[in-house]
Amino acid sequence: MVKRRASLCLLLPLLLGLLPARAADDCQxxxxxxxxxxxxxxxxxxxxxxxxxxxxxxxxxxxxxxxxxxxxxxxxxxxxxxxxxxxxxxxxxxxxxxxxxxxxxxxxxxxxxxxxTDSVVWVRSDGAFAYTGWDDLQGRIGGTLVNNSHGQRFDEYASAHLQLEAVPGASQAFEKLLHKRNDYLLYERHPGAALTQALGIDEQLSVLEPPVSSExxxxxxxxxxxxxxxxxxxxxxxxxxxxxxxxxxxxxxxxxxxxxxxxxxxxxxx
The missing domain is CATH 3.40.190.10 (Periplasmic binding protein-like II)
Known part of the structure; x- marks a missing residue:
């Protein structure tokens, strides 16, 4: 019994360390x-x-x-x-x-x-393809971000019908598209425009319409x-x-x- 209590005393600080570092009343x-x-x-x-x-x-x-x-x-x-x-x-x-x-x-x-906000299809300007809706993305390799969403309906469609490769960050995703490792990239319109301009690659990329979702x-x-x-x-x-x-x-x-x-x-x- 003494050994069990000693073990619990040693374990308790470790368990407490896994909890968020905030007291319940410290919410200001x-x-x-x-x-x-x-x-x-x-x-x-x-x-x-x-x-x-x-x-x-x-x-x-x-x-x-x-x-x-x-x-x-x-x-x-x-x-x-x-x-x-x-x-x-x-x-x-x-x-x-x-x-x-x-x-x-x-x-x-x-x-x-x-x-x-609109999620859109980004492509290389020299790699654009005919696009009128989700079905036109089938058979191509797309890019996205890890754990990203473009809305419930599109996420379910993409899981069933599209081949998407995910990376952690947007800059990496755009660079991957630019280097022809993806045929297209799914990302939001305004953030994508701002980032590609900052990266100096905006003139090499285009957006296909209509958006895949507006969420x-x-x-x-x-x-x-x-x-x-x-x-x-x-x-x-x-x-x-x-x-x-x-x-x-x-x-x-x-x-x-x-x-x-x-x-x-x-x-x-x-």
Whole structure:
């Protein structure tokens, strides 16, 4: 019995180390993250390593001010890693997430969505092909990001009919397309345009129309966050309803698009 108690005493600190490093009542300062290659919605802050800036970050700042709390939007790594950090509860919120059945098992989505964004087919300008819809992607090798979604319906179609290769980051995915290792790439319109311009490859690439999907972008809270409560979700939903009835979200997108372009001109992110 003594040996068993001693073993439990040694094991307890290890088990506690696996829990999120926050007391349940320490919820005045929350952490959020998202895709770090997602301008104008989110991107790495060139002046403050470890932070993300952009329209979604400013939206969270606004919501935090209304709630009387603080939110820090951190760079948790590539998009797939950022999602994992929130799923595990080590980060509280995802600042921009498409809603799917699988994701609803791990996240609480705050409705209504605050933006809608198009996912499109990117191709090399010298490698364009006839395209009018999803079926025209069959028989070709496409690119995407690890754990990325383009909406429930398209994800199910792609799983059944398309050959997609996933990489961790958007810059890597575009480079792979450019080097003819993929026939096309699935990525969102505005972030793709901003990134390809920053990489200096925008004139070598084209977008095929129509979009594969046009999906709502949600704020999502980890079910494992110790700060996720019914009261917080209700307050957020009320604020979000008021926000979508105003032009604030679109204004933040346009302002941060100009901010991104200005940083590229000044070379602050290089």
């Amino acid at each position: 300062h929350l952490r959020a993250t998202g895709n770090p290659e997602y301008p104008p919605y989110l991107w790495r802050d060139p002046n403050h390593p470890g932070r993300l800036i952009g329209a979604n970050a400013e939206l969270l700042d606004y919501l935090a001010g209304q709630l009387g709390i603080e939110v820090t939007v951190i760079d948790a790594g590539p998009w797939s890693r950022a999602q994992e950090e929130v799923r595990l509860g080590r980060v509280d919120w995802l600042a921009g997430y498409f809603r799917t059945d699988a994701r609803e098992q791990q996240m609480d989505f705050i409705a209504p969505a605050f933006l809608t 709502p972008l949600y704020l999502a809270l980890s079910k494992r966050s110790l700060c996720n409560s019914a009261a917080l979700r209700e307050r957020l939903a009320t604020l979000m309803q008021a926000l979508v009835n105003s032009p604030l979200a679109e204004r933040l997108v346009q302002r941060n698009l100009e901010r991104w372009k200005r940083q590229q001109r000044l070379g602050l992110d290089r």
